[in-house]
Every structure is written in structure tokens, then in C-alpha cells.
Amino acid sequence: MKPxxxxxxxxxxxxxxxxxxxxxxxxxxxxxxxPGSGQFGTAVRSVTEGVYTVSNGASEFGDQVALKWxxxxxxxDTSYYLSVFTGKDAAYFNLEGTPQTDSLVLGGYWxxxxxxxxxxxxxxLRVKHQGKLQLYKGKLASGDTMVIxxxxxxxxxxxxxxxxxTYNRPxxxxxxxxxxxxxxxxxxxxxxxxxxxxxxxxxxSRLGATGIEVDVRxxxxxxxxxxxxxxxNLRLIQKNGLTGPVENYTYQQLSTFVRLINGEKIPTxxxxxxxxxxNTALNFVWLDTKYIGPMDKVQAIQQKYRQKALQMGRDLxxxxxxxxxxxxxxxxxxxxxxxxxxxxxxxxxxxxxxxARIWAPRWTLGPQTAEVQAMKADGLTxxxxxxxxxxxxxxxxxxxxxxxxLSNYSPVVAFxxxxxxx
Amino acid sequence: xxxxxLQTIRWVVLFLLLSLTAxxxxxxxxxxxxxxxxxxxDSLIDTRRGPYTLVVTAGGGLSYYSxxxxxxQTIDEPHLSRFGTPSSLRVMWYPDHRLRVGLETGWTTMYSxxxxxxxxxxxxxxxxxxxxxxxxxxxxxLTGTDRSVARRMAITAGTGLYVNHSRLDYQGTVMSNTNxxxxxxxxxxxxxxxxxxxxxxxxxxxxxxxxxxxxxTAELQLVWRxxxx
Numbered sequence: 001m002k003p004x005x006x007x008x009x010x011x012x013x014x015x016x017x018x019x020x021x022x023x024x025x026x027x028x029x030x031x032x033x034x035p036g037s038g039q040f041g042t043a044v045r046s047v048t049e050g051v052y053t054v055s056n057g058a059s060e061f062g063d064q065v066a067l068k069w070x071x072x073x074x075x076x077d078t079s080y081y082l083s084v085f086t087g088k089d090a091a092y093f094n095l096e097g098t099p100q101t102d103s104l105v106l107g108g109y110w111x112x113x114x115x116x117x118x119x120x121x122x123x124x125l126r127v128k129h130q131g132k133l134q135l136y137k138g139k140l141a142s143g144d145t146m147v148i149x150x151x152x153x154x155x156x157x158x159x160x161x162x163x164x165x166t167y168n169r170p171x172x173x174x175x176x177x178x179x180x181x182x183x184x185x186x187x188x189x190x191x192x193x194x195x196x197x198x199x200x201x202x203x204x205s206r207l208g209a210t211g212i213e214v215d216v217r218x219x220x221x222x223x224x225x226x227x228x229x230x231x232x233n234l235r236l237i238q239k240n241g242l243t244g245p246v247e248n249y250t251y252q253q254l255s256t257f258v259r260l261i262n263g264e265k266i267p268t269x270x271x272x273x274x275x276x277x278x279n280t281a282l283n284f285v286w287l288d289t290k291y292i293g294p295m296d297k298v299q300a301i302q303q304k305y306r307q308k309a310l311q312m313g314r315d316l317x318x319x320x321x322x323x324x325x326x327x328x329x330x331x332x333x334x335x336x337x338x339x340x341x342x343x344x345x346x347x348x349x350x351x352x353x354x355x356a357r358i359w360a361p362r363w364t365l366g367p368q369t370a371e372v373q374a375m376k377a378d379g380l381t382x383x384x385x386x387x388x389x390x391x392x393x394x395x396x397x398x399x400x401x402x403x404x405x406l407s408n409y410s411p412v413v414a415f416x417x418x419x420x421x422x
Numbered sequence: 423x424x425x426x427x428l429q430t431i432r433w434v435v436l437f438l439l440l441s442l443t444a445x446x447x448x449x450x451x452x453x454x455x456x457x458x459x460x461x462x463x464d465s466l467i468d469t470r471r472g473p474y475t476l477v478v479t480a481g482g483g484l485s486y487y488s489x490x491x492x493x494x495q496t497i498d499e500p501h502l503s504r505f506g507t508p509s510s511l512r513v514m515w516y517p518d519h520r521l522r523v524g525l526e527t528g529w530t531t532m533y534s535x536x537x538x539x540x541x542x543x544x545x546x547x548x549x550x551x552x553x554x555x556x557x558x559x560x561x562x563x564l565t566g567t568d569r570s571v572a573r574r575m576a577i578t579a580g581t582g583l584y585v586n587h588s589r590l591d592y593q594g595t596v597m598s599n600t601n602x603x604x605x606x607x608x609x610x611x612x613x614x615x616x617x618x619x620x621x622x623x624x625x626x627x628x629x630x631x632x633x634x635x636x637x638x639t640a641e642l643q644l645v646w647r648x649x650x651x
Contacts (some may be wrong), residue, residue: 008577231600234634239492241533241546243588243633244598252593256496256539257546 025116025190028155029109031096035077039104039138040097045069045080047140048125048148050170051419054086057152057163061110062088066171066418067148070205073279081206082106084165085415089114090390092411093121094206103135110152113189113409122159123150128166171418176397177284177404178413180209181386182228183272186408187236187261194260195236196226198267201275204282208414211284212276213321213385213406216269216298217291223251224269224297228290236260247291269298273305277316285318286343286406289327295320299340319343319358328354343383348375356380360406363387363396372401390416475516475650477524481624481643482509487533488627489636497537497544506531506549508639510626514558516647522558526580526606527551530628532635544592550630550637551587554606556580568614578608584630602632612645620645 040048052065066085071078084093095108104125111118125136128145140146146167151159184200185191185207193199196215204212215228227246229236238259246254246266254266267275269287276282287298302318309316319341322328328350331342343358344351348371351359359375360383361368372382385406387393393409394416396402407413487504508531514524534547557579562572584604590596608626615621622643629636 232598233600234632239490239634240494241491241535241548241588242590242596242598243586243600244596248596248598249590250593253590253596256544256592257494257590259494 023116023190025111025118027109027111027192028118028120029107031108032099033072033074033079033096034099035074035079038097038099040080040082041138044104044125044138045082047146048082050146051168052146052148052165053168055164055166056149057161060088060152060161061086061091061163064168064419065165066415067165068171068208068414068418071281072202072205082108083206083208083411083414084110085208085411085418087390087415087419088112089117090409090412091117092207095121095123098122104138106148106150113185113191113411116190117154119152119154119157120159121150121152121163123148123163123165169421172420172422174400174417174420174422175403176417177211177383178209178410178417179211179213179284179286179383179385179404179406180204180207180410181213181406181408183212183214183226184209185410189408192262194262194264196228196267196272197260197262197264198271198275199262199264201272201282202279204410205280208410208412209282211282211286211317211404213286213288214269214272215288215290217246218293218297219246219251219254220248221250221252222297224301225251225254226267226269226272232258238263269301273301273318277305277309277312277314283314283316284404285316286321287318288321289323289330292326293330295327295330295334299334299337302340317341321345321360322354322356345385351375351380352378358383360385363392363405367396367399367401369399369401376401376403388412472518473650474518476648477514477516477522478646478648479512479514479622479643480510480646481622481641482507483639483641484508485530485532485628485637485639487531487636488638489634491533493535493537497535497539500535500537502533502535504533506533506637508637508641510552510639510641510643512556514556520559520563524556524558526554526556530637530639532586532637539592542592545590547589548635549587550628550635551585552582552604552606552628552630553585554580554582554604556606571611574612576610576612578610578624578626579606581605584628584633584635586630586633586635600633602630602635604628604630604632610643618647620647 049067054061054063054065068083071080082095090113093110095106098105098107106123108121110121126133126147127136128147149164152161152163153159182195184204187195193203214226216224217227219225231245232242240257242257258266276285306318321343322331323345342356343360344354344356345360358381363384375382381403383404384402387405388408390412393413397416397420405413485506485508493500493502510528512524512526514522516522530550532548532550536545558576560573561575562570566573584602586600586602588598606628608624610622610624612620612622622645624641624643626639
């Protein structure tokens, strides 16, 4: 009997050791989302944007970072956020101005997308004036250098590690589209909002995106919604017992029973577009066609929100992506398709024949220099998707061929774009 | 119950069972000596393998859903049921050594919940059909007698596919299936009631890993030694 007992004990030990670790990265900072910019007015925001050299903290975040302000509208109010994009481990900072009167202080958190590292950060704006470091009060004299320093912590500690950014040069001004996959980023990357949710759309700019790609499907009753996968599954939604294709369910059923991983509802395409137009500064929306069938409802929404954006004085491009021959057929079946901007992911000949203004090959096909140059010579915009490898992102941006990159790691694209020296 | 690393467990359990079986068949040195002496004394010893038996087991009982689940907060007056009445069918090959192998299927209720949404009744029902390759062995093999508890007890482990079924009744009916890899582990006690029939009680853990469904079942089984050769 002894071997049996030992074996059973070993089996129990094995089972207990085989439990999968649950990875989480809860945001440790509560944003006040105060309307207005506080002390961080236009002038302050302008002088703080740029490429900075990292001294303290370089081992954690790399030796240079890019600082960029974004904003979020909420009705008549606007909240401002400072993002820091780093070159190491897809790390980014998400900061807001804190209401302190004696100094300009930023509070928020940092996060690395390649793992679950996250922590608090608090920074103070200073200026190096005639060799002496002093608090920045909103004025920068000639020869002064902006220095942003403070402390950061990690999951296990509060603010304890010093960090210092010293201004180096302005951000790369070259126009470039940084498009965030799945409306802002993947749920699996432990972002604070679920992919293809209204909340991640609001977060996209702070993650470095200038535009988003959203995944459009239809419910059983024909409502266009945002959802990436073919089926309801625990990668994307909270456990509720429902399975199978999302197209099997009506919008009312999904709205009642299904919540995305972080508790959000599956949004309709209209809700998503309302958010883009009313709340964000995003200038590009790529409606990826995940469905097979008529495209007329998506076309109507595209045209409705294009008009709405124009009325608001916004230059917002909303295009329908054609990733397959089925999608091409749906597009060809549309009435009045001449005024429906499209992006074609297929070959160059088909892209030209459809009259698409954007060609978007997959990145694994390589730089395709000749094809890209030929398309650009014909006046087309060329994007590449879905590129997540930092080395290739750096290389593709350095080659200066593409007009934009679609990525799950928009902070990485933002870092390499903004730090690129023109 | 946390999700498990299925691949690791599957292979190590298989390895464990095989190694145990090999070990069980290893004859202790004293007995080996006696057997060698017997072989020398009797040149007419029968060296044929067997007998082999095909055993069919059918059973049913009670199940309890044993892992976390989520009832949407949008449902008023929620009523949750974790209990079900599972049934199972297993076909095993009993060779002339300890490790037995076979196939198991059946049907197991995982859980269900009902409630109201804006006055409308709702009901969600989740069940699973396992299709598993299973390995089994008695705790006692060449020890004791037919009446020994160890020889009547067996442990069983298996892995394979779970076809998970969900049914939603709310503003219409939606039935969907999704497949998931998974595993099972069980312990049973078998009592002879005739030359070819036994009854057995079995405690079993079903785990459909990808959909995070797991149920503990207690079954009463009829074991039929259907065919021997």
C-alpha cells in the first residue's frame, strides 16, 4: 500500500502546485477627473511636452521618455492628462494635475504592459535656472531646462524610488497615426478597462493612440456592436453561463446578461461613436468588419457620425475596414458607396480597383517598400497592422514608409514615434 | 477551485499511473524466487495472457457545482441552483494487469439560475457532456483477497473534451454549445452482486478547464462485465 499512498500524496501535491496564478494589475490611483486644467494651463502643458532624458529611474523605464498631454471632454468640461511613454517593457505613465497651490504636482500611476507591474507615481515640475533647481511656477526663461522629478512605488511599496526626467527636445512633429487595436488595447494586457468598451475608448488617447480600430459584429436582431471574438468566452466576458456565437443573442439579451471582464456592457457601435465624437480627441476610427452580411447599417452610422464630427468642427476620419473578400462583396453591394471611405487589407490591385484611399497590409509581410512607395505615389495612405514587437515598431517608424501603425501596444508606438529624430 | 494547468496534470497523471502499474506488476523478490522454483518444477505452466474483460458501467446520482459562478446583477430575485442529477456511461478494458483504460461520457448539470428582468422571467441552464479517455486501477492488485477493501476500491483519472451546453430563456430561447478541454478524477468502491454484475459507488470531480466549470458528483453505478476472452 505504501507506494499507493505516496503516489496519492504526490498527486495531491501536484494538483495543488498546478494552480494557475491569477494575474491582476489593479490601478492604485483614484483619478479626480477634475474639470479644467487647474494650474496646468495651455502654456504649462505646452512646455512640459517633449522628449526627456531619464536619470533616476532609467533602469526601470529606459534612458529617455516622451511626455504628451491629452484631454477628455465630458459635456462642457474638459479633463487633462499627461502620459509618459517609455522605451522599456511597454511602460507608460498616466498622470493628472493635483490641486496643490505651492507647486505644480502630477499624480497617477505607471504600468508595464509586458507584465503586471504597476505602481503609484508623484512628480513635481521644476526648472533648472542658472544651474540651480527650483520649483517651476509657470514661466520658463531662456536657457532654463524643465526637470520633472519625484517618486514612484510598486505593488508592494508606496512612493519610495526616485525618478527624474530632464527635458531634451521637442516631440517628433511628423504626422503619424498611432492606432490602438480593439478600441484601445487588449483585455489580456490587464488594462484598467476591457477591450472594445466605451471606457477603453476614453482611455485610448492616454495610451498614446491618435485613432482606434473597433471590431464590429451584429447581434441576432441586427444591432451593430463592438466585440472581437467569434464567441462569448471567459477571455472577454465575466462568467454568466452563456456561450456560443455572439450573433445568436439579441442586443437586449446581451445587454442584460453579459458584462465585459471589467464590468462594462458590450457597447453598440452608436454608443462607441458617440463616445469618440463627444468625449475624445481621437481623429481616426477604423471599423473592422468582423461580420459577414449587409454593411448598410454600419455605413449609415459611419455617415451619421462623420457629419456630426464635421458639425462640431472636428476632422474625424471614420473608415470601414475590408479584411476579407466577403467584406469586399458586402461593400460592393452597398448603395451610394462612393461616399463611404474604406480601408482595404487585401492586395494592392484590389485596393486600387475598389477606390480605397487607405491600404493596410499585415506587418508580417514585411516593409514591402516598393508596394508602399507605389501606393503612396498614387496618393494613398498606408498603414500596417497589427504590430506589437517593439523592435519592429522602432524599425518601421525609422524607415518612415508607413503613415501609421495599428498595435495592441500603442504606448510603444507612441514612444518610438515621438522620440524619433526627424 | 482555481483553474489548473491541464497539460501538465494530464501528462504527469498518465506517467504516474503507468509507473504505478509497472511497479505493481513487479513481483517482490521472495515471491519471484518462489515463482521461479515453481516454473522449474512445472514445465507445463500456462504462459498465455488474459483473461481480458470489457466492462460497461452506467450510473447516476447527484452533482454539486463546485466552483465560482456569476449571476448577472441585472437580475432581480435571483435563485441559483448548484445541484443536478448527472448520469454517466463508461466502457473499460480490464486487461490482465492493473491499469485499465476506457472511454467515458454522460451528462452533468453544472448549474442554473432564474430570476426576473423588468418583470420578465429569465432562466439560464448550463450542463456538460464529457467525452473522456479514462485510466483506472484498483488500489489492491496482487494483495489480499476478493473481499479486501483495497481490491474493491479503484481510482480513476481521465482527460478529454467537454461539450458545454447553455440555454437561455429570456425574450426567446438561445441554446449554444462550446467545447472545452478538461479532466476528471474519481474514486470508487465496487461490490459484487453476481458473477457478471457489480454495484459501485463513485465520487467524481469533473473539470472543464477552459469554461471554468467544475462539478463534484456522487453516483451509484451498475457494473457489467459484458465480455471476456
